[in-house]
Amino acid sequence: MKVLLVEDEVELSQNIVAYLSTDDYLCEQAFTYDQAMEKIALYSYDCILLDLNLPGGDGLRILDEIKARDIDSGVIIISARGSLDDRIEGLKTGADDYLAKPFPLPEIGMRIYAVMRRRKFTGNNRIESGNVEIDLLAKSVAVEGREVSLTKSEYELLLFLIGNKKRVVSKNSIAEHLSGDMADMLDSYNFVYAHIKNLKAKLSKAGSTNNIKTIYGTGYQWEE
């Protein structure tokens, strides 16, 4: 799967690429407005991650160009602007998602995963990982056909882990993913721990062969 990352902050760009490359993503980078325009004109991508503040031009104009050329790529805006107006404008212009900086890398992994899923598997709303099967429409989870009853948070957590499979996700990113804007107001590490513990127990009781690996209490990893 080809991803174009348009981001002028080199360090951040490298980290995003490094994080995504552990999965089967092929990442290309553009650091300026002109580079981005050039790449869009020459190649096609499944997903484009787009920063709005770029040297040489406004990222929203790149988005206009993508739409004008009728390029069939998922677009996720990553921006430090973060205000509601930009968010609305970005989504109106046709972006699939919007992420405000700073964000945890697993969050972007999850967003790309979701955008890809929506675009690639239309009609197919099932995700399988090992012997765990998720029905995205019914929001139900089954292990070898036996339904596992999960709370809303546990379900979201499972999707988040699978969306970032093979990579370690931090407690920090889980907390932020599960409680959105409220995560940063709460001391939420305890409740992440509690959710992980419950999810693990429910899955293993149902006979799942998958395992949620704990990395010294700092992060978690979904092993297929």
Place this chain on the structure above:
Amino acid sequence: MGRIGRTLAVKSLTRFFVATVIVLAACLPLMYLLMERYYKEDLDELIIFRYDDFVKHKLPAFSTNDIPVWNGYNEDMLILPYREGLKIGEVSQEEHYNRAEGHEIYYRVYYGEVLIEGHPYVFMSRIPMIESKDLWKTLSAQYGVLFIVLLVSLSVLYYYMSKRLWRPFYTTLGAISRFDLGQGVVPAMGTSDTVEFERLNRILEELLSGNIRVYNDQKKFIENASHELQTPLAVFLSQLDMLLQSPDLTDRQSRTIQTLYSVASRMTRLNKNLLLLAKIDNSQFRQREDLDFIQLLNAQLEYLRPMAEDNGLSMTVQTDNSLIINANKTLVESLVNNIVVNAINHNVQNGAILVSVCGTRFTVTNTGEGTALDPEVIFRRFNKFTDGRKGNGLGLSIVAQIVRLHKWGIAYEYTDSGHSFIVNFAAENGSTSVPSTRHE
């Protein structure tokens, strides 16, 4: 301010009144002296005239035999034998016995020399003075009436004149009392034809517009600074996320990473809230709509309730059916989140939270430490109760700022059931005042 102040009008009128009373009262002895003097002059003229009249008309035909008869009829014009030591030819004041009064009183007396049949005699012409007691009495009665008329009319005059004179001052005072730095508008002071007031107005206008400029720069600076911090924070966080991917992390390294995550998370939320505050200050949330607060509250509670329960707290919700308010949706969501999260953060183990909407009052009560908080301080940015590990010291100031922006009211109460924060959506310019956020 310990002393109860008085208004300018009352103060100046009081002073004017006292001063006038003193001046008018001091005039009374002066009046007395003047009266006495002119009275004496009058009397002196009269007694000298009587002497002259006697010399002119009576003396040529007067004999020494006539003296006892004359003296018998003229009590105040006596012909006496000449003796040395009398002040001849000038008026003096002497005490003589007065039969009518029955005691000695003051007389104006004039001694004139007369020659009767070749013998020297003295003609004494005298007239009794008005008794000073009587003069005082008369004078006081007359002057008293004048005194009161003067005092009242002067005071009334003074009151209206000073009121007129100070009118531009009160206009200015009213204008600046309505000044709100956050609104960023210099109030119209009006103009005055009094040089000093005109100067005051111009100086105040300059001062206020200067303040607004500095305040705006400051706000813009905070917003820009927070913006600029977002990218380095994003880099920092992504580095941590990458570090976590290393397959051979030791326990110790993990712990360090976890600490860094906590710090990054605190920085992020601090920055986000600073940005939000700056944006509220910069009035970037002008858009208002009619929305159902109950509906919005329930939507937020869907996230907040599990959070409270995850923290081992029980949450009770009591609401009416609907409450329509005109507000900015994003900000109202933020208000609800901040108040409820505050109630979660500052709770006790197995504590409780009561969320209720009654009429136009939105109340969140939580169990917590058993001492009341200082309502003067809790809404300020980074107040002394701020505990870095919980919240960021900005939650309640964000709430206060949102309340202020919408001209609602907010109050804090501490009762047996715990700490309550009450937002009153109807308190447009109302009773419960919003503490203004101080920038420290």
